[in-house]
Amino acid sequence: MIEIKNLKKIWEDDKSSVLEDINLTIEDGDIYALVGRSGAGKSTLLRCINGLTSYQGGSLTVDGCEIKDLKDKELREFRRRVGMIFQHFSLLERETVCQNIALPMQCWKYSKEETDKKVKELLELVGLTDKMNAKPKNLSGGQKQRVAIARALTMDPKILLCDEATSALDPKTTNSILELLLEINQKIGITIVIVTHQMEVVRKACNKACILEQGRIADEGTVRDIFIKQPLSLRRLLGEEEIHLPPRGHNIQIAHMVNDIRDGELFGKMSKELDYVFPILDGKIQEYQNDSMGIFVINVDDAHLEMVTQYLDEHELNWREMTDLTDEKKGGEA
Ligand SMILES: Nc1ncnc2c1ncn2[C@@H]1O[C@H](COP(=O)(O)OP(=O)(O)OP(=O)(O)O)[C@@H](O)[C@H]1O
Known part of the structure; x- marks a missing residue:
């Protein structure tokens, strides 16, 4: 378990604060996303977790062990148990796939026999047995990330730390890498922490997430809750400011997990029961780990607002009025 309490980090050069009052817990087996705008401090937080950078206040423990208290030798030993992958793969170009995979075991002086056995197993796991003698320059981006x-x-x-590991890949390859990470998580129970700016990565692969804004946690929790409640921080990240909505009436956004809808077609039923026809301005279904979420925007006139929002509350549907990003009515918090 990774436990972070009141973590604070200041850059030595200019004494600027990069992380402030970070509190979060990553349970064993979680696939946890750290998201936020560029410069929010995501990579820095990831690097605090494996001791690549220090912190000045608070506590960061991995299985009860305080990272900043580790001496050089202990830190090296600790880092053996934390894997890391990056956006640009960091492979040795002159070495083959096999040799790249074997590298850490050679550094730690494992026997050739043990190394060969492990490399063979891992090649099978990542589906690259047929490329074992290829050089990185002859691999696609997805294959390179598999080697990494x-x-x-x-x-x-x-623990596996992933710093923008799918950012350089096309959507289909991103999906195949996410499927591999999910498979690894399920097969060997490894905890995965993912820094990403790709929301589809968070939705498809992660069970929990934290949104960082200027070095502070703006929102944290299960991916399902964050996306269904659509907090301000998420909308800022998604750039919702850019959506143009009708200036008349009330634009109500409704989010629900598809599996939660038991009574068939939601809006037809609602319209019939309320005897009120409203326009649906926008609608999309997004894929999540084990479910899909429907996000819709309807436009409701003044006279029917109370009736509609009461209906949504009674049916425990998450809704919010899309006014501006700071002042809004909200329901369905249950
Ligand atoms: N060594 C350093 N010294 C001083 N400031 C730094 C240093 N490294 C990073 N920063 C600053 O710390 C802030 C957070 O950087 P970090 O790389 O953690 O952000 P990020 O959220 O991962 O951004 P991105 O998505 O662009 O990678 C940025 O303002 C960055 O300029």
Whole structure:
């Protein structure tokens, strides 16, 4: 378990604060997303977790062990158990796939026999057995990331840190890498922490997330709750300011998990029961780990606002009025 309490980090050079009062818990087996705008402090927080950068206040423990108290040798030992992958894969171009994967075991002086056995297992896990003798320059981006994942798993880490690991990949390849990460998470129970700016990565792969804004946690919780409640921080991140809505009436956004809708077609039923026809301005279904979420925007006139919002509350549907990003009515918090 990774426990972070009141964490504070200041850059030494200019004494600027980059992380302030960070509190979060990442349970064993979580796939946890750290999201936020560029410069919010995501990579810095990730680097605090594996001791690549220090922190000045608060506490960061991994399985009860305070990272900033670790001496050099202990820190090296700790890092063996934390794998890391990056956006640009960081492979050695002159070495083959096999040699790249074997690298950490060679550094730690494992026997050739043990190394070969492990590399073979990992090649199978990441689906690259047929590319074992290829050089990175002859691999696609997705294949390179598979090699990097295999290399990160050689020392049987308990934690895998992913820093924008799918940002350089096309959507289809991103999906295949996410499927691999989910498979690894389920097969070996590894905890995965993902820094990303890709919301589809958060929705498809992660069970929990934290939104960082200027070095502070703006929102934190299960991915399902964050996306269904659509907090201000998420909308700022999604750039909702740019959506143009009708100036008349009330634009109500409704979010629900598809599995939660038991009574068939939601809006037809609502319109019939309320005897009120309203326009649906926008609607999309987004894929989540084990479900899909419907997000719709309807426009309601003044006279029917109370009736509609009461209906939504009674049916425990998450809704909010899309006014501006700071002042809004909200329901469905239950
Ligand atoms: N060594 C450093 N010294 C001083 N400031 C730094 C240093 N490294 C990073 N920063 C600053 O700290 C802030 C957070 O950086 P960080 O890389 O953690 O952000 P991020 O959320 O990961 O951003 P991005 O999504 O662009 O990678 C930024 O303002 C950055 O300029």
